[in-house]
Amino acid sequence: MKKFEAKTLEEAYELAKSEYRCSITNLEIEIDQQPRKGFLGIGRKSAIIRVIEKNSRREFDKKPKENHFRKKDIKIEDVSKKIENACCNTTKENHEKPVLKKVPKVEEKQEIFDNFYEVEEKQQISQIIVRKDxxxxxxxxxxxxxxxxxxxxxxxxxxxxxxxxxxxxxxxxxxxxxxxxxxxxxxxxxxxxxxxxxxxxxxxxxxxxxxxxQFLKNQEEAIHTYLEPAIEAIREKGSFKTKPLDGILVHIALKRLRDEFPNKYVAVKTNVRGDRYVLVNEYRSKEQ
Known part of the structure; x- marks a missing residue:
């Protein structure tokens, strides 16, 4: 089974047809990944399919049935003799009549892992940003x-x-x-x-x-008004926890409190319900 990748499924099908030199009706196709255009290049995905010729699939599926033995039926001496005989016979056959079998092309495990880490390295390299003018x-x-x-x-x-x-x-x-x-x-x-x-x-x-x-400006004014008494409480008690804040509000509150208290531990926390709030405390609380 071979893998093909292209921008669209149609292009991937054409690659498969060219590779196998047959009609698409003679191919078995599995879609691994649907293509996505993404937004401004973000989230773009290619079409990925796996293809095998139908005749090859039939040959591949014809496997000899394995013999199953119960533990009490196996004798160590008999097994050892069979292994020796099999090894000898195999060696002779390899010298006399080499047997060629048509097996679908499958990547070795080592190649798969090499490719995986190669992709990871490429992704890391692509994340290096060169700041433009x-x-x-x-x-x-x-x-x-x-x-x-x-x-x-x-x-x-x-x-x-x-x-x-x-x-x-x-x-x-x-x-x-x-x-x-x-x-x-x-x-x-x-x-x-x-x-x-x-x-x-x-x-x-x-x-x-x-x-x-002016949505951001209004949100900043509202959160600053809410934080005024909180700032006084922090100066008196040393710690404070805001009410659950949504979206941009939590970031506005975080910035304002960090500006007011640069020597304190100020961070965004999440409660058991998933609500986010800003916690202000002494630095020793961060280590605990």
Whole structure:
């Protein structure tokens, strides 16, 4: 059984037909992986199929039945004699009449492991990011985002893309319909932020600050108002745990508390229900 990989299933089928030089109706095909286009190159997958000629499958399936013996039927002396005779006969046959059997091509175990680690090494090498010039990064990101929203039905102004700081890109959506990108309880904002962050972080090694119709600004103001009495409580008691926070709020709270208390242990935690909150404590609590 041979494996073929291509961008689409049709191309993979054509490769199989060319390899076996027969009609596709004479082939048995197993699909290992369906192709995916991905988004902006992220999540792209090729089509992978395994193919064997139907006639070869019949020959491969015709295997002699193995003999099963009970433990009491086996005698060590008889077995040893049979092994010696078999070895002698095999040696003679190999010298006299070499037997050729048509066996499907199967990769050896060592080759499989070598290929596996070779892929891993290639993946690690591909993760090394060479930082481009700032103007080049802004141009590429702007072009990618514009192409994503060109054919949408939303009335959106020109999308702003600039550097917020050395390690963060600032992207802002404004316009008549920009608020529709936020969605109920911010679910569209979270999805858009997740997609853009994965693309920008993987390709350029940068963080993302996404503003949509002043949604981020309003969230920051709300969480800062909530944290004011919490900051006073931390100064008095030394520790604090926020209420469960959702999405971008937990990151805003984390940044504000770390700025306020650089000498304390400030981290995001998750409770048994999966809710996320920010914990502020002394550094010795981190070791415990």
């Amino acid at each position: 700032k103007d080049e990064i802004l141009l590429e990101v702007k072009k990618g985002i514009d192409s994503l929203f060109t054919n949408t039905c939303y009335e959106i102004d020109d999308i702003k893309v600039e550097f917020y700081d050395e390690e963060t890109l600032y992207i802002e959506f404004t316009g008549e319909d920009s608020a529709l990108l936020i969605g109920k309880e911010g679910y569209r904002y979270k999805a858009l932020s997740y997609i853009l962050f994965n693309w920008i972080n993987e390709k350029y090694g940068l963080m993302l600050r996404l503003e949509v119709a």
